[in-house]
Amino acid sequence: MTLSAHRGRWFVIKLGGELLAPGKLAGVAEAIHAFREAGVRVAIVHGGGPQANELTRRLGLEPKQIGGRRVTDEAVLRVMKQALAGEASVDLAAQLRSHGVNVVGLAGVSAGLVDAVKRPPRVITGGPPEPVDLGWVGDVVGVNCALLETLAAAGYVPAISSLSGDAKGNVYNINADTVATRVAAELRAAKLLLVAGVPGVLRDAKDPATRLPRLTPAESDRLIADGVITGGMIPKVQEALGGLAAGIEAVHVCGAGPGQLLAEAAEPGSSGTVFAAA
Numbered sequence: 001m002t003l004s005a006h007r008g009r010w011f012v013i014k015l016g017g018e019l020l021a022p023g024k025l026a027g028v029a030e031a032i033h034a035f036r037e038a039g040v041r042v043a044i045v046h047g048g049g050p051q052a053n054e055l056t057r058r059l060g061l062e063p064k065q066i067g068g069r070r071v072t073d074e075a076v077l078r079v080m081k082q083a084l085a086g087e088a089s090v091d092l093a094a095q096l097r098s099h100g101v102n103v104v105g106l107a108g109v110s111a112g113l114v115d116a117v118k119r120p121p122r123v124i125t126g127g128p129p130e131p132v133d134l135g136w137v138g139d140v141v142g143v144n145c146a147l148l149e150t151l152a153a154a155g156y157v158p159a160i161s162s163l164s165g166d167a168k169g170n171v172y173n174i175n176a177d178t179v180a181t182r183v184a185a186e187l188r189a190a191k192l193l194l195v196a197g198v199p200g201v202l203r204d205a206k207d208p209a210t211r212l213p214r215l216t217p218a219e220s221d222r223l224i225a226d227g228v229i230t231g232g233m234i235p236k237v238q239e240a241l242g243g244l245a246a247g248i249e250a251v252h253v254c255g256a257g258p259g260q261l262l263a264e265a266a267e268p269g270s271s272g273t274v275f276a277a278a
C-alpha cells in the first residue's frame, strides 16, 4: 500500500527520549516530509526518560521504575516538568527545525490537549504481586483533537510531551507510549509508529539481527510471560495491542536510522515490528 492511500488520515509518531539528542532525527524528518507530501497528517508524542533519569541523579536521587513506569512523587514530578516539557521538548523542536519540519512543542496540559486522572493503585506486569501506587501518574481520559486538527491544517506538526493534567491544575506523568496510543486512538489514526532506540521487538534484546517483523497479541503476551520482552518494551507492546483493540489500523515499533521509519510505514514489517490482529 502506498502512503498516498492514507491521504487525509493521521499518522502518530512516538519518539523516545534517547532520540532527541543532536544528529538522531534525520530519518524521522525524512519520513515526516514524505508523509506530509502524501497528504498524511502527522502528530508527534515524545518522551524524555533518559533526560529525566540524568536530572534525577544530578539531584542526588535514584530513578525508580516498576514495569517500565516511573514512580513519581512530588520531587520526581518537578524533574519531569524540567526534563520532559523543558529539555526534551526544546531539543526535539530544534532538531526537527534544522531538517525543515515546522514543529510546535506542546505539553499534554496545554489547552487540555491530553486530559488525565490519577491512576489508582494496580498490579503492574513486571512488578510485585501487590497493587502499586505510582504517585503522580495518570490515566488519559480525553484528547483535544480539535487543537491538533487546527495546527495540522495550518501546516504545523504538533509535538506533545506526555505531561498531562486536569482542569483543577493537577499535572500527571504518563508514559509517552501510553499517551501516543490514546492520541492515535482518538484521532482514529491509520498508523501509530513507536520509534525507539532499537529497530523493533527483538528475540534477543541485545541483538538487532533478531528482530521479529510481525507479532500477534497471543505471541506478544507469550514473549512478555517468557521474559523475552522486559523493561520499557513491556508498556510499548501492551500499548500497541491496546491501540489495535481501540481501532488504530496498524501499530509499529521501529528504529530511527536513515530510511527505517519510511520503509516501515510503506511496507509493514520490512524494517520494524508490526502488530497484527491475528
Ligand SMILES: Nc1ncnc2c1ncn2[C@@H]1O[C@H](COP(=O)(O)OP(=O)(O)O)[C@@H](O)[C@H]1O
Pocket (backbone or CB within 6 Å): 015, 016, 017, 018, 047, 049, 068, 177, 195, 196, 197, 198, 200, 201, 202, 203, 204, 205, 228, 229, 230, 231, 232, 233, 236
Ligand atoms: N525483546 C526486546 N526487544 C527490544 N527491546 C527490548 C526487549 N526487551 C527489553 N527491551 C528494552 O526496551 C528498551 C525500549 O524501551 P524504552 O527504553 O522505554 O524506550 P523508549 O524510551 O523509546 O520508550 C530497549 O532499549 C531495550 O533495552
Ligand SMILES: CC(=O)N[C@@H](CCC(=O)OP(=O)(O)O)C(=O)O
Pocket (backbone or CB within 6 Å): 015, 016, 017, 018, 046, 047, 048, 049, 050, 052, 068, 069, 070, 080, 084, 137, 162, 173, 174, 175, 176, 177, 232
Ligand atoms: C509514568 C512514566 O513512566 N512516564 C514516563 C514519561 C517519559 C517517557 O515515557 O519517556 P521515554 O519515551 O523516553 O521512555 C517516564 O517518567 O519516564
